[in-house]
Amino acid sequence: MNNRFEYPGDREQKSAARAKALEALLIEKGVITSSTVDTVLNFFDSKMGPFNGAKIVARAWVDPAFKERLVADTPGAIAELDLPEGMAGAEGEHMRAVANGPGVHNLIICTLCSCYPWPVLGLPPYWYKDPTFRSRAAREPRAVLKEFGLNIPNTVEVKVWDSSAQIRWFVVPERPAGTEGLSEAELERLVTPEAMMGVAVAKAA
Amino acid sequence: MQMRFEHFAITSMMGTQDAPPRTNGALCFGHDWERTAFGVALGLSRAGYFEWEDFRQRLIAAISCWENNHTFDDPSWNYYECWLAALEATIVEAGIATGAELAAALPPPAGGALKRSSAPSTS
Numbered sequence: 383m384n385n386r387f388e389y390p391g392d393r394e395q396k397s398a399a400r401a402k403a404l405e406a407l408l409i410e411k412g413v414i415t416s417s418t419v420d421t422v423l424n425f426f427d428s429k430m431g432p433f434n435g436a437k438i439v440a441r442a443w444v445d446p447a448f449k450e451r452l453v454a455d456t457p458g459a460i461a462e463l464d465l466p467e468g469m470a471g472a473e474g475e476h477m478r479a480v481a482n483g484p485g486v487h488n489l490i491i492c493t494l495c496s497c498y499p500w501p502v503l504g505l506p507p508y509w510y511k512d513p514t515f516r517s518r519a520a521r522e523p524r525a526v527l528k529e530f531g532l533n534i535p536n537t538v539e540v541k542v543w544d545s546s547a548q549i550r551w552f553v554v555p556e557r558p559a560g561t562e563g564l565s566e567a568e569l570e571r572l573v574t575p576e577a578m579m580g581v582a583v584a585k586a587a
Numbered sequence: 588m589q590m591r592f593e594h595f596a597i598t599s600m601m602g603t604q605d606a607p608p609r610t611n612g613a614l615c616f617g618h619d620w621e622r623t624a625f626g627v628a629l630g631l632s633r634a635g636y637f638e639w640e641d642f643r644q645r646l647i648a649a650i651s652c653w654e655n656n657h658t659f660d661d662p663s664w665n666y667y668e669c670w671l672a673a674l675e676a677t678i679v680e681a682g683i684a685t686g687a688e689l690a691a692a693l694p695p696p697a698g699g700a701l702k703r704s705s706a707p708s709t710s
Contacts, residue, residue, distance in 0.1 A: 393663075393697040398620035400693050401671055404678075405623050407692040413636065413683055419626030422633070423614075425593040432612035498601065501594075504612020511602030575612035 429466045432504035435552060436573035437463060439584075440566045442481070443557040452479045452554065460502075477502065480543060481554040482580070487534050488553045489527065489580035491519045492545040499550035503575050510579070520544065530581045552578045558586040592633040599639065605646045608666055621667035628674045637681040645673035645680075668697060 408414045438460060442449035452459040456479045477499050480488040492498055493516055498506040509515050519526045523540045527533075534540055543551040555577040561569060576582035597614075600606045607625070608615040616622040632639045649669040657664070675693075679686050 394618065396694060396697040397665070397668055397671060398618060400696060401620035401624045401627075403693045404671075404675065404689070405627050407684060407688065408627065408631075408678075411684065414627065414630050414634070418630035419623050422593060422626040422629045423622060425591065426597075426614050429591075430594060498598075500598065500612075505597065505609040505614065506601055507609070508606070 430501045430504075432502070432573075432575040432578070433570070434465050435499075435502035435504075435575070435578045436570040437465065438479075438502065439554050439573045439578065440569040442479075442554050443561075443569055444566050449481060449554065453481050476547075476549050478543075478549050478551050479554050480541070480551060482556045482583075485537070486539045486541060487527075487580065488541050488543060488551075489519060489523050490543045490545060490551040490553060491516050492550075493520075497545040497547055497550050499545070499552050502552050503578050507575075527581065530576075532582060553580040554578075555580075555582075555584040558584050560586045592639075593629060596629055596632065596639045600643065603647075605643055605650060607670075617665075617667075621670075624667055624671045624674055628670065628677075631678070631681075631683065636683055637677055641680070642673060642677045645677050646670060649673040649676075672696070 405414070405419065409416055438452065441463060442452050448459060448462070451462075456477045459479075460477070480490075482488055492506075492510065498510065500506065515526070520542055523542050524534055527540070545551050555573070557569070558572060561572065564572075572584050572587060574582060574584070577584045597607070608617075614625070616625070628642055631637065632642060646669060649672045650666075653664070653669055675689060678684050679689065
């Protein structure tokens with residue numbers, strides 16, 4: 383028996399028609415409303431994600447006193463910002479920021495499975511939970527960072543922070559050179575999830 | 588503060604084979620119907636129609652079924668086709684709609700996307 387299938391060119395349209403008909407049926411039955419899908423997605427699009435972390439980092443870049451407070455008392459500093467309600471949530475309470483500087487580069491890893499600070503960073507990339515990445519990043523962080531295209535000079539200390547159920551770390555990357563004239567909103571766009579994990583640095587656009 | 592259901596549902600999938608596609612920290616939808624299928628599933632479970640874990644087990648089964656019938660690198664893989672099949676099965680199992688209602692209201696599934704036990708034999 384041949385288990386390979388033929389793939390008709392209209393496969394995409396068929397799935398689309400089926401998903402839309404399913405939604406319509408459930409609306410007709412009064413199980414969901416026409417706004418159910420948008421309500422769910424709005425949560426991911428606007429309430430929790432890397433855009434929150436970007437706002438925190440951009441504020442730290444323009445306000446050195448805020449950056450100090452952010453590192454000393456991360457939840458307290460985040461609460462100063464006008465971020466969506468619940469962002470600090472069940473995970474945010476334990477969030478801790480570590481700041482990169484001239485002599486130090488920080489990298490976050492996680493050896494448990496549910497401790498990624500995604501209210502701030504968004505959803506973790508697939509490789510983040512890979513046991514190989516985690517163990518190698520703990521053992522030889524410079525080599526791993528090099529594979530990400532990040533050459534950290536030997537004069538710079540690399541610190542690895544292992545998130546746990548108690549503390550979820552995120553990195554405040556250094557403000558890129560040549561961004562002195564940018565507004566806070568413009569700076570936000572330079573902050574990537576990778577930079578807040580420490581596997582990349584923030585770059586001027 | 589209580590963890591939001593959406594938060595719980597997605598973090599429960601991270602680091603597992605049924606984790607949804609994502610890019611740059613955000614969910615990643617190739618087409619609008621994928622977004623619809625995603626939102627309907629979370630919306631139903633959030634409203635208490637079924638346990639999220641029950642849907643996840645259906646999704647894991649749908650993914651395993653696809654993997655058993657395709658090569659590892661088959662480019663026709665679509666995560667949300669498995670998601671949609673799992674959602675339909677969960678809706679019937681939870682008694683939200685009957686199989687007959689779905690059959691009457693929905694166009695036929697994408698041909699051969701998933702090997703269904705109810706599919707007619709090709710031999």
